[in-house]
Amino acid sequence: MEKKTIIAEKIHLVRILPSKEYFDHQYALADKELKLSIAQSTKHNSDKKSFKISLSVFLEYESQKIADYLYDFIFQVENLEEYVLKKEEKPLFSGILISTLLTIAYSTLRGILHTKLADTPLKDFILPIISPNELLKSKIKN
Incomplete structure (x- = not known):
């Protein structure tokens, strides 16, 4: 199979849905070493040509939950069928998509x-740049 390229104009981010938003304001967090956990899950609907990417961000300090966010990102992919590698029981989509x-x-x-x-006390916190391949390894636990 030839390598598929992404046509950005055929991908649309149509909704962003917060599922969970928690921040504990009681901690003085300046200069603290926070533990960051990031996870994801993906779902698709081939008939609607849509994808849902869920991303979870969890911050803790000394086993205390500081922040917990879960967002769903809904995409329309006009040419979704072009990225299906196999269709048997479950479709497998190309890594580039x-x-x-x-x-x-x-x-x-x-x-x-x-x-x-x-x-907040975390005003200088920025999510680190990570490889999508690394992100794929962390699944959201239901």
Whole structure:
């Protein structure tokens, strides 16, 4: 199979849905070493040509939950069928499509959290740049 390229104009981020937004304001967090956990899950609807990327961000300090965010990013992919590698029981989508959608969702979440945390002790916190391949390894636990 030839390598598929992404046509950005055929991908649309149509909704951003916050599922969970928690921040504990009681901690004085300046100069603390926070533990960051990031996870994802993906779902698709081939009939609607849509993808849902869910991203979870969890921050803790000494086993205490500081922040817990879960956002769903809904995408329309006009040419979704072009990225299906196999269709048997479950479709398998090309890595380039999944990586692209994850990267868009994660970068968007970085901006959302930067804005949300602006008036908190974590005002200087920015989600780190990570590889979409690394993000794929962390699944959201239901």
